[in-house]
Amino acid sequence: MPAYAQQWRVPTAIVAVLGIIFPLVGVSLVAVLLLDYFVISRIPPLRRILN
Amino acid sequence: MSNLSSSVSDTTSAAIEPPLNRFYRTVWRWHFYAGLFVIPFMLILAITGSIYLFKPQLDAVMYRPLMVVQPTVVMLPYVQQLTAVQQAYRDALVTKFTPNVAPERSAEVTLTTPDGQNLTVFVNPYTGQVLGDRNEDHNFQAQIREIHGELLMGRLGDTLVELAACWGLVLLITGLYLWLPRRNGFSVWGTLLPRLGSKSRRVFWRDLHAVSGFYGALLIGFLILTGLPWSGFWGETFAQVWNRFPAQMFDNYPQSTILTGALNQKGTQTVPWAVEQLPMPKSEPGHQHGEKAELPNSSHAERSATAVNLDEVIAVAQSNAAPAGFSVSFPTDETGVYTVSAFPDDPTQEMTLHIDQYSSQVLTDIRWHDYGLVPKAVEMGIAVHMGKYFGLPNQLLMLFACLILVLLCVSGLVMWWRRRPSKRLGAP
Structure with missing residues (x-):
């Protein structure tokens, strides 16, 4: 396992816990990630603005 | 994690970044974008909140001719x-x-x-x-409260406020992470004390944001957490989970499907948060009261004259040691009940009585000691949130929190504006 994966564990856990305790955070987080993955990273001008 | 931070290089353009630095930048970006979304809401909440905090004082000034009378010896019967x-x-x-x-x-x-x-x-x-x-x-305060709770947009506004509040918590957590001293070990300057005299404007605004954020984090986190129980989605669910009263409390009386919370209309609070989920009991028309009441006793012309009148209800309330400031809500139909509720500054004095409108019998009597641990914490939190619990110092403390929040929003915006890519909007 790469070293940085270790660094991700605790923060990911914190985010997951927050997302579960406050479902609105979880839902909007997933929405933003999906938007980022499917839309923003595929449209170069948008990508430049939001880099 | 901070023990690794000394190894982090200063150059972020390097192709192979140390993982921690990459992580720092990710947190930074989330903090930035979440901040842009949250700032307008937080500004609105802080401004309306600091006005609503002083409702008692403002009401006393604005409605003085309505609220204050010249007392004489004998008071008229309530009826x-x-x-x-x-x-x-x-x-x-x-x-x-x-x-x-x-x-x-x-x-x-x-x-x-x-x-x-x-x-x-x-x-x-x-x-x-x-x-x-x-x-x-x-009226002025009702509007302020409605902006504070739902931005004058009803359900949608309520959800937006809730979303912004939840993300406010994320900002506090990511902000604290970003605040953690990196590089070159710990220095009081820039963490606990702002470098306001710095020649670099960037350092000035950064310190203003980070240092005040550190000091304000607890207060603002408290305000968010104690405000959330009022919210439509999270708060509603939270209330349903924690505000269960033991069923045997109501075994003897028929219950209606209406919840006590129905008495809390928009903008005005009649019953405590902790009892909002409590089903209203029903009055039983069969159980008539002994003596006949002479005077018209409520708004419903069709109500039988044998019903209990207001004076009797208030006598019942007083004999049950209702604290000053209690209100009596009238039954809405033949099986409705009188509800005596008090929502005083000290939440431990809260009480909610449902009284049979025909027999004047107290059907349910819910007080502080009937609340579970969580509702107690929520009620206490709300009292402090609203600046009611320990008087003027409480109001000033919450005002201070609001000011820090405004400072965070403004300094955050300024930081972004100064560091944005030249001639266009975007992330620094």
Whole structure:
């Protein structure tokens, strides 16, 4: 396992816990990630603005 | 994690970044974008909140002629005070009566006029003189409260506020991470003390943001967490989970499907948060009260004269040690109940009585000691949130939190504006 994966564990856990305790955070987080993955990273001008 | 931070290189353009630095930048970006979304909401919440905090003082100034009366020796019976109002507002539906809190204060009658306005009518308890009214939907503080809770957009606004509040918590956590001293070990400057004299404007704004954020984090986190129970989605679910009262409490009485929380109309609070999920019991028309009441006792003309009148209800409330400031909500139909509720500054004095409208029997009596641990914490939190619990210092402390919040929003915006890519909007 790469070293940085270790660094991700605790923060990911914190985010997951927050997302579960406050479902609105979880839902909007997933929405933003999906938007980022499917839309923003595929449209170069948008990508430049939001880099 | 901070023990690794000393190894982090300063150059972020390097192709192979140390993982921690990459992580720092990710947190930074989330903090930045979440911040942009949250800032307008937080500004609105902080400004409306600091106004609503001082509602008691502002009301006393704005409505002085309505609220203050010259006390004399003998007070009229409550029924007569009510009748005076009913004669002045014919055809209005009386929903609530609040006996005068102090000798020099007026009694308040809440009613709905035939054209649907919700008014609070102020009546002199000694002379029965109607002093005037206040529209409960359109007065200054009601509007402020509605902006604070739902941005004047109803359900949608409520959800937006809740979303912003939740993300506010994320900002606090990511902000604290970003605040953690990196590189070159710990220095008081830039963490606990701002470098306000710095020649670099960037350092100035960064410190203003980070240092005040560190000090304000607890207070703001507290405000968010204690505000959330009021929210429509999270708060509603939270209330349903934690506000269960033992079923045997109501075994003896038929319950209606209406919850006690229905008495809390927009903008005005009648019953404590902790009892909002409590089902209202039903009055039983069969159990008539012994003596006949002579006077018209409520807004419903069709109600039988054998029902309990307001004076008797208030006598029951007082014999149950209701704290000053309690209100009496009237039954809405034949099986409805009188609800005596007190929502005083000290939440441990809260009480909610449901009283049978025919027998004057107390059907349910919910007080502080009946609340579970979580509702107790929430009620206490709300009292502090609203600046009620320990008087003026409480209000000032919360005002201070609001000011820090405004400072965070403004300094965050300035930082972004100064560091944005030149000639266009975007992330620095």
